[in-house]
Amino acid sequence: MRGRAGTPRASPCAGGGSLGGLSSVLLTGWPGARGALTVAAAGSAAVIGLLLSPVARLLSLPTGP
Numbered sequence: 001m002r003g004r005a006g007t008p009r010a011s012p013c014a015g016g017g018s019l020g021g022l023s024s025v026l027l028t029g030w031p032g033a034r035g036a037l038t039v040a041a042a043g044s045a046a047v048i049g050l051l052l053s054p055v056a057r058l059l060s061l062p063t064g065p
Contacts, residue, residue, distance in 0.1 A: 028036040
């Protein structure tokens with residue numbers, strides 16, 4: 001039963017990896033390798049910024065204004 005319950009969660013991850021590979025091929029072909037690396041660096045900076053923000057330490061939703 002555990003294998004059947006885990007499959008719906010694993011399927012989007014596998015699909016996301018395929019879409020990530022496809023997007024990297026298209027991105028490298030369109031603006032070139034330098035443009036693709038620039039986009040990857042911007043994405044990494046956005047993730048690091050989110051991890052350093054107060055959102056990462058939020059354990060529950062605030063109760064109101």
